Amino acid sequence: MMKADEMIQRYEELYHKMVSSKDPANMKIFGESEMWVFKEVAKVHPDLAESWLSHLEEVCWKNYLSDKEAVNISNRTVNQDGTKGFHWTYEVFTKALQSLNGVIEEKPYYNSYALYVTANVCYSDHGLSIAMDMGYDDPRKVPNEKMVLSCYRKAVEKLKDIDMGFNVRKYFKGKMYSNSPM
Secondary structure (H helix, E strand, C coil), rough: CCCHHHHHHHHHHHHHHHCCCCCCCHHHHHHHHHHHHHHHHHHHHHHHHHHHHHHHHCCCCCCCHHHHHHHHHHHCCCCCCCCCCCCCCHHHHHHHHHHCCCCCCCCCEEEEHHHHHHHHHHHHHHHHHHHHHCCCCHHHHHHHHHHHHHHHHHHHHHHCCCCCCCHHHHHCCCCCCCCCCC
């Protein structure tokens, strides 16, 4: 029986052969094998399968995060004032955004968690300057709807950046999961 590192090396060789192949049959073989493995993993390790699936979502989205990734990022966020965690919960943010007629999810640019994280990061990194631009000396004095709208607009600009200078997963690479394939 092959050792784990030998299997990984052989897998990588086969993967690169499939990727560089112009033969659709090779892609089909690889795809069907992956589907079989995914189904087996989902039966035994649903959390791992969910994480794997969220990484495949990048096929459909330029910026995609799962709810678990959003929580993980929030847990590592340090705001300008030294507090930890996101300013808004997902529920508070999306409810405020709905009342402002904001677009919570826009394919292919961003899903709701990518928007939520990016808006909170805008608050975390720029809350003071946003408040000052609005005539306030403290972000906590800005009415919530005004701050949500401002951070939402900045987040959408980042997530829909024409030259794709921002990608939420790449921005947080290594900060979400220590063993993540990102």
